Amino acid sequence: MRASLIQIAVEEGESVESRRGRVASLVREQAGAADLVVLPELWTTGAFAYEAFTDQAEPLEGPTYEAMAKAASDAGVWLHAGSIPERDPDGSLYNTSLVFSPSGELKAAYRKIHRFGFDKGEAVLMGAGRDLVTVRLPETTVGLATCYDLRFPELFRGLVDAGAETLVVSAGWPERRRAHWTLLAQARAVENQAFVLACGTAGTHAGVPQAGHSIVVDPWGEVLGQAGPGEEILTVGLDPAKVATTREQFPALKDRVLGRR
Numbered sequence: 001m002r003a004s005l006i007q008i009a010v011e012e013g014e015s016v017e018s019r020r021g022r023v024a025s026l027v028r029e030q031a032g033a034a035d036l037v038v039l040p041e042l043w044t045t046g047a048f049a050y051e052a053f054t055d056q057a058e059p060l061e062g063p064t065y066e067a068m069a070k071a072a073s074d075a076g077v078w079l080h081a082g083s084i085p086e087r088d089p090d091g092s093l094y095n096t097s098l099v100f101s102p103s104g105e106l107k108a109a110y111r112k113i114h115r116f117g118f119d120k121g122e123a124v125l126m127g128a129g130r131d132l133v134t135v136r137l138p139e140t141t142v143g144l145a146t147c148y149d150l151r152f153p154e155l156f157r158g159l160v161d162a163g164a165e166t167l168v169v170s171a172g173w174p175e176r177r178r179a180h181w182t183l184l185a186q187a188r189a190v191e192n193q194a195f196v197l198a199c200g201t202a203g204t205h206a207g208v209p210q211a212g213h214s215i216v217v218d219p220w221g222e223v224l225g226q227a228g229p230g231e232e233i234l235t236v237g238l239d240p241a242k243v244a245t246t247r248e249q250f251p252a253l254k255d256r257v258l259g260r261r
């Protein structure tokens, strides 16, 4: 199985419409190169462009949904389309990730559970998701997480309990905490004996330089590939069977004592 993480630069100089078109083209270019394509968090607005959340919020089946469903089916790939600022029919906002099948059908939507910002930004502007979400691909079961979620190991353990073998993290992680990003991605892979595919953004928006350095880690904690700081497509080959062999050969998950389901 091949996965491409599209680490785009999110900058204010580019309109949301233009970025949406550019990202759709990049997804289409993955036809034949990847089975699964992953995009970052809130790439239409930027994860720190708080004012734009309200201005650019869209219904679940809004313009980003439409463009990404079409890009997935044109390319014939599974597409984790990153997240959008979703406006619920009741008016509240959520940071919602979308996963499309190669025929362009929505297979999963995940509302970010842990909102970032403490008492400001996303934490006050957006509602919190409540549900863990997994989606079955032909070769692996994917568990969904978004950015700040990476700091909460219990979410990932819950996804593993729900059958996840590949953990996809869509993010807009800032450069100033890049060391945490790499460390936590590896930790989540090792402790859950799962692949971690973590896709962030490049560039600077709302005055916050982004970390880039999207990363793919295997169930033994080995880094299969890591992007640099700029815009880049990171394509990595994965052997999905490595989850089962790692869990069989080093069965630490079976030795859980606390919180076991």
Ligand SMILES: O=C(O)CCC(=O)C(=O)O
Pocket (backbone or CB within 6 Å): 047, 115, 116, 146, 147, 148, 149, 151, 172, 173, 174, 177, 180
């Ligand atoms: O946890 C962090 O350091 C970054 C989190 C973040 O930027 C986000 O969730 O948008």
